[in-house]
Amino acid sequence: MKKKVVIALGGNAIQSGDASAVAQQQALETTAKQLVDFIEQGMDIIISHGNGPQVGNILLQQAAADSIKNPAMPLDTCGAMSQGMIGYWMQNAMEKALSERGIIKNVVTVVTRVLVDKNDPAFVNPTKPIGPFYSEDEAQRIMEETHTCFKEDAGRGWRRVVASPKPVSIMEHSVINSLVEQGNIVISTGGGGIPVIETENGLTGVEAVIDKDFASQKLAELVDADALIILTGVDNVYIDFNKPTQKKLEDVTVAEIKSYIESGHFAAGSMLPKVEAAVSFAETSPGRKTIITSLEKAFNAIVGKAGTVVSLQGAEVLV
Numbered sequence: 001m002k003k004k005v006v007i008a009l010g011g012n013a014i015q016s017g018d019a020s021a022v023a024q025q026q027a028l029e030t031t032a033k034q035l036v037d038f039i040e041q042g043m044d045i046i047i048s049h050g051n052g053p054q055v056g057n058i059l060l061q062q063a064a065a066d067s068i069k070n071p072a073m074p075l076d077t078c079g080a081m082s083q084g085m086i087g088y089w090m091q092n093a094m095e096k097a098l099s100e101r102g103i104i105k106n107v108v109t110v111v112t113r114v115l116v117d118k119n120d121p122a123f124v125n126p127t128k129p130i131g132p133f134y135s136e137d138e139a140q141r142i143m144e145e146t147h148t149c150f151k152e153d154a155g156r157g158w159r160r161v162v163a164s165p166k167p168v169s170i171m172e173h174s175v176i177n178s179l180v181e182q183g184n185i186v187i188s189t190g191g192g193g194i195p196v197i198e199t200e201n202g203l204t205g206v207e208a209v210i211d212k213d214f215a216s217q218k219l220a221e222l223v224d225a226d227a228l229i230i231l232t233g234v235d236n237v238y239i240d241f242n243k244p245t246q247k248k249l250e251d252v253t254v255a256e257i258k259s260y261i262e263s264g265h266f267a268a269g270s271m272l273p274k275v276e277a278a279v280s281f282a283e284t285s286p287g288r289k290t291i292i293t294s295l296e297k298a299f300n301a302i303v304g305k306a307g308t309v310v311s312l313q314g315a316e317v318l319v
């Protein structure tokens, strides 16, 4: 039977330093070449992606707006812009990579809204870093001038932080699933999805950026995927990361990785959301697994030769 996988692209799959449109499209062309391996193997894929750097930059660009003729757009709308922008680049990149291998398939982007709880405590405790990095002095100055919140991001510098509520449901999950089952490659839930809440007037966008690993896990659950693949800057998850005692995790059970979470092995805001998403997906069924690895190792990970594989009972290979 055909396998269905949700592939969540990390920051380095889209942008490695240079934030220009050309550089980001080049990065996505490299990414797309790796993803064609999954299609050649006969898998159905849904691609999701981050948007932290991009949505932060789009928001900064709103500062150039004139309040009447060219008003600034709110954060939910900037999130929608980032989905359209990255989805468009990815459609071009995937179609090019497919045609180089003689494969013809539709690639489509679904603008995706993700339901969040309006009472989520995240709304009063911003934690999601977006946009460029600053020195501490620069961040302090911008905070005073703009009354926005900045925090240090995992030893990499200071960044603006915004609310990041947990995804409750993916509004478009049924149509995403239908498109995939009809044989299309779908890009969806970009940037964790556009956060919306239920109101008496219907769904309304809110000022937040959802974590793409949590949203990808929710999507994988709702479309009943066989695997969630989280691609990032490292080949494996490690315990004692960056210490002389560092140890690579390969085939781990949910119980084992939960004990490592409790012992504080994973950095908040970088590896922790990935392992939490991995656990949440894998623990829903013995048939489901989450793989955390790099783009370069992604396909080897699917055949059991690379990456960190999280499952309820220990992994069997997917193909």
Ligand SMILES: Nc1ncnc2c1ncn2[C@@H]1O[C@H](COP(=O)(O)OP(=O)(O)O)[C@@H](O)[C@H]1O
Pocket (backbone or CB within 6 Å): 009, 010, 011, 012, 050, 231, 232, 233, 234, 236, 237, 238, 239, 240, 241, 265, 266, 267, 269, 270, 271, 272
């Ligand atoms: N325990 C760990 N094992 C592996 N990588 C870790 C660990 N803790 C922190 N990291 C770092 O977290 C990074 C992934 O987080 P991040 O770069 O924020 O994600 P993304 O790829 O989604 O943009 C890895 O590239 C690595 O540098």
Ligand SMILES: NC(=O)OP(=O)(O)O
Pocket (backbone or CB within 6 Å): 010, 011, 049, 050, 051, 052, 053, 129, 191, 192, 209, 210, 211, 212, 213
């Ligand atoms: N929305 C989101 O999680 O984006 P990043 O992965 O780029 O931080």
